[in-house]
Amino acid sequence: MTKRLTWIYWVAGLLVAAIVVAGYFRNGPPHAAGPAALAGHRAPSFEVRSLDGKQGSLAQYRGHIVFMNLWASWCPPCRLEMPDLQRFYAAYRSRNVIVLGVNQGESARRARAFADSLGIHFPVLLDEDQQYGRVYAALGLPTTIVIDPAGIVERGFDGPLTYDQMVAAVRPLLRRK
Amino acid sequence: MGSLLFAAGAAVVMVAIQEIWPGRAVYQYGWYNAIVAASIAYALFRMQALRRSRPGLTGAAALLLLGAGVVAFAGIASGLLGPGPHTVVGAPGSTVHDADLGGSLVFPFLQSDHAGTGSVTVDLRRAGAVQVAIPPNRRRYVGGFILWQRPRSVVHVSVRDARGNHLTITQPTNSVFLSPVLLMAQSTTIAGMTVPFDSFAVPAAARQVKAVLFSVQQAAQLHANPPLDGLPAVLFAVSTSGDQVLPGGIGIVADGSSRSIGGLNLTAKIASYPSIVVVSAPSFFVLWIGMAIFLAGTVRLAIRYRAGA
Numbered sequence: 150m151t152k153r154l155t156w157i158y159w160v161a162g163l164l165v166a167a168i169v170v171a172g173y174f175r176n177g178p179p180h181a182a183g184p185a186a187l188a189g190h191r192a193p194s195f196e197v198r199s200l201d202g203k204q205g206s207l208a209q210y211r212g213h214i215v216f217m218n219l220w221a222s223w224c225p226p227c228r229l230e231m232p233d234l235q236r237f238y239a240a241y242r243s244r245n246v247i248v249l250g251v252n253q254g255e256s257a258r259r260a261r262a263f264a265d266s267l268g269i270h271f272p273v274l275l276d277e278d279q280q281y282g283r284v285y286a287a288l289g290l291p292t293t294i295v296i297d298p299a300g301i302v303e304r305g306f307d308g309p310l311t312y313d314q315m316v317a318a319v320r321p322l323l324r325r326k
Numbered sequence: 327m328g329s330l331l332f333a334a335g336a337a338v339v340m341v342a343i344q345e346i347w348p349g350r351a352v353y354q355y356g357w358y359n360a361i362v363a364a365s366i367a368y369a370l371f372r373m374q375a376l377r378r379s380r381p382g383l384t385g386a387a388a389l390l391l392l393g394a395g396v397v398a399f400a401g402i403a404s405g406l407l408g409p410g411p412h413t414v415v416g417a418p419g420s421t422v423h424d425a426d427l428g429g430s431l432v433f434p435f436l437q438s439d440h441a442g443t444g445s446v447t448v449d450l451r452r453a454g455a456v457q458v459a460i461p462p463n464r465r466r467y468v469g470g471f472i473l474w475q476r477p478r479s480v481v482h483v484s485v486r487d488a489r490g491n492h493l494t495i496t497q498p499t500n501s502v503f504l505s506p507v508l509l510m511a512q513s514t515t516i517a518g519m520t521v522p523f524d525s526f527a528v529p530a531a532a533r534q535v536k537a538v539l540f541s542v543q544q545a546a547q548l549h550a551n552p553p554l555d556g557l558p559a560v561l562f563a564v565s566t567s568g569d570q571v572l573p574g575g576i577g578i579v580a581d582g583s584s585r586s587i588g589g590l591n592l593t594a595k596i597a598s599y600p601s602i603v604v605v606s607a608p609s610f611f612v613l614w615i616g617m618a619i620f621l622a623g624t625v626r627l628a629i630r631y632r633a634g635a
Contacts, residue, residue, distance in 0.1 A: 154385070158392050165396050169403045169470070169612050186421070219504075221494045223530035253504055254494030255530070256486075277492050280435065282504025283419035289503060 183288040184305025200273040215296040222263035224290040230309040238271040330372035334394035337365035341401030349605035386627035393620025400608035408606025417502040467610035475600035484593040536563040564588025
């Protein structure tokens with residue numbers, strides 16, 4: 150066997166060894182947990198009933214900046230956050246920002262009583278089967294997802310946001326327009 | 327020459343077995359991998375002897391040994407570096423990250439969570455790699471791993487209060503917080519029967535609920551009232567948030583039916599849903615390259631041997 154052939158064998162062998170070993174040390178990008186992990190992915194949408202009795206979904210707001218808030222009436226932080234959400238909706242509706250409430254698992258009667266008591270006027274979907282909660286990896290309630298006009302998740306938040314945090318969350322998208 | 331061929335072939339066969347019957351614990355034992363390595367070392371030793379006695383066969387033998395070495399290395403790397411077999415369980419609609427795979431498994435919704443047995447495809451997504459679909463009854467080779475579906479029973483639960491209001495279900499101790507689908511990933515023993523169980527919360531009613539799943543055979547031994555009509559069933563135990571079981575808080579519900587237990591109206595629907603089995607295995611691509619080199623070397627060796635080299 151020539152020296153050259155021996156070298157070729159060694160190089161080929163080492164290359165294969167490197168490929169094989171590298172496969173077991175595959176380091177993906179750091180994995181974010183919860184709704185934040187969805188940033189950059191297409192926002193899934195499901196057809197459910199809305200509070201006004203019609204069918205509705207996230208997809209029908211494509212073309213808007215959507216501030217999707219998952220909530221339930223039994224959740225105290227959701228109740229605390231609602232007045233700021235309503236204020237934010239009123240202030241930014243004219244700038245193509247939609248606040249979309251998605252109630253998790255409750256009947257229309259409960260959701261409506263809650264919305265009426267807090268003077269909520271933004272659209273609300275009733276997700277009885279908690280599909281949005283599952284797919285958006287909610288770690289608790291409230292959970293907020295910011296979606297750009299193309300339907301791509303911009304950011305995800307676990308827990309209640311203040312008015313200033315809501316404004317800060319959509320500011321980059323408003324600048325991009 | 328025969329002993330060289332036998333030793334190299336033995337190593338190749340021991341590794342190929344890992345691909346054909348994946349996931350056996352024995353592949354990760356030190357002695358198993360030591361035998362593979364020793365076979366290659368012995369073949370190498372025999373090649374040195376062959377080089378002196380039949381120099382004309384050395385090139386073909388080296389090719390054969392290179393192939394066997396590649397295969398053996400892939401096998402040993404898988405056995406010693408690969409993680410142990412494990413099962414990834416996810417709720418319909420959830421995405422579960424698996425650090426060993428360096429990616430996430432996306433578990434789809436069933437056509438309906440209420441539909442009996444579902445046939446769904448789970449997807450593996452990894453950064454910078456093509457998405458891999460894992461359909462039922464098919465193995466998928468992904469780098470140094472083999473993945474396949476293993477169906478398991480899950481329970482879709484629906485809860486209403488006394489006024490008929492639908493209530494939110496949460497699973498604070500499970501991977502998916504907002505899911506009405508119980509994955510029944512734990513097991514317990516009741517009346518000598520090993521049964522899967524899970525738990526969930528109904529925050530609007532300040533209730534905790536434990537759920538135990540009984541198969542058709544197990545349910546038949548329960549003598550429940552009303553009778554379960556040959557269906558699998560779920561036993562619910564409703565307690566306060568302080569874990570005090572309520573009066574009338576224990577009851578059994580047949581698949582697809584509802585019952586008032588501890589002030590909650592509970593509906594249980596049992597479905598089959600896949601989990602994903604992940605086992606490390608020799609890299610499919612490297613294994614086949616090694617096999618091809620090994621076979622080419624074997625054929626060349628036979629030809630050279632016949633030619634009297």
